[in-house]
Amino acid sequence: GPYTRRAAPPIWLQAEKCAxxxxxxxxxxxxxxxxxxxxxxxxxxxxxxxxLRVLDNECGETKLRYSSGFQHAFAAVAATLSYR
Structure with a gap:
């Protein structure tokens, strides 16, 4: 989807550096x-x-405006998913 396609390459580069x-x-x-x-x-x-894959599936190609509150909540959910 559009969000994963845009975000995955820099996330992978960061993951390699972290590793x-x-x-x-x-x-x-x-x-x-x-x-x-x-x-x-x-x-x-x-x-x-x-x-991001869930966001792709739920939101598709729509243009969304994200608040800083959403960004913080999204990061927290992502961290929990990584941990689990």
Missing amino acids: LACHALSTNDDGFSPFLAFLTGLMKNVGLIVA
């Missing part, structure tokens, strides 16, 4: 697997992609 940073910060010495840290970084925004 590389998580990998670089973890070591086997501290009990954290660098591979699992990398995967965690990749998964950080998976909820955002899911939320």
